[in-house]
Amino acid sequence: MKTQDFSPGRKPIAGCARATAAAVGGGGYANMSRFRLLPTAEQEEALLAHCRDARFVWNLAVEQQQHWQPGRKAPGYVEQAAQLTDARAEYGCLRAGSQTVQQQALRDFAQAMRNFFTGTHRRPTWRKAGVHEGFRQVAVKPHHVERLNHRLGQVWVPKVGWVRFRLSRPVPAGAKSYRVTRDRAGRWHVAFAHIPDRITGPGDCSVVGIDRGVAVSAALSTGELLRGPGLTPGESKRLTVLQQQLARCKRGSHRRAKTKRRIAKPKARERDRRKDWVEETSTDLARRFDVIRVEALDVRAMSRSARGTIENPGAAVAQKRGLNRAISRSGWGQLVARLQHKALGRVEQVPAAYTSQRCSACGHVAPGNRKSQAVFECQACSAGRCNADVNAARNIAGDGR
């Protein structure tokens, strides 16, 4: 077996900034805290009208952008805002709606285009009814959010009035904007944007390495294995049954729409649980360690590469698809992004090469060291068997050792 000398550079790579920017969205390093919104039936109508307006304006902007050709200048926010004024004069439906909601949709679109041009995001695309329902409200003042009792709060929405929300935790102080969304399961949420509190480390120069596993969500160099939550066996079984039902439903039928809504529920639940897990885990890690090292691996690029292009179809598509699902389920990208927010400047990305083949005890690199997906046993030293992901995490922690 051929061995290799392995000494990767230690400085954090450019990937850091990219991942951070991608996680923020809409500019500014804001943190979102989300609450379940409880509109009355009447308010729901008015909120849906705001969503419709925001979507209409957004799609209008997408359409204009598609007419853009090299050499011609695409309309920027200022021109589009002028066009919005014309459109409002022309369409009664828009005139009746909130101008601030419509303008904000344009501003969000302009930001999305800037993100696209800087390469952190994909090109903004059409928003579909029932799928991307939401609008943003800015210039929110402290008196626009009130606490009613220990369970309920209310938020002022222009042209809708006071809408109640479930006070599942305190509303962050100093919220400057919020976004109202309706998910596919028909649930409403309000998310307040605020500048997050940085978490300070213990100050003892402690270093932790984290490896993104497939079997587990993440392995720490301390030997801990972190498991992100998913659906319970019962829930995933039910989801499978529903998906089979959906396949049998006639297209466009009432039954199909109903089944789709039923499927959306457990999926939304899974997303919520993962989000909570990411929040808890990132806070815990940011508190316990001064330096947090992760592999530099672009999860988005990896997920995208599997399918390939028409001329050049991806290799081993099925296997990669399976891996991609596991990656997205484990919420790795979310976890790293949140760590970078909370432990600002304390997260280092290290090159990922050979971390899975290299013995963290003696540095011997050989593919044969890895006995299976889960087991690592060095061929050169007597360190003995250990968890392959933990071994990789130790390599990441002691990068350059």
Ligand SMILES: [Zn+2]
């Ligand atoms: Zn060894």
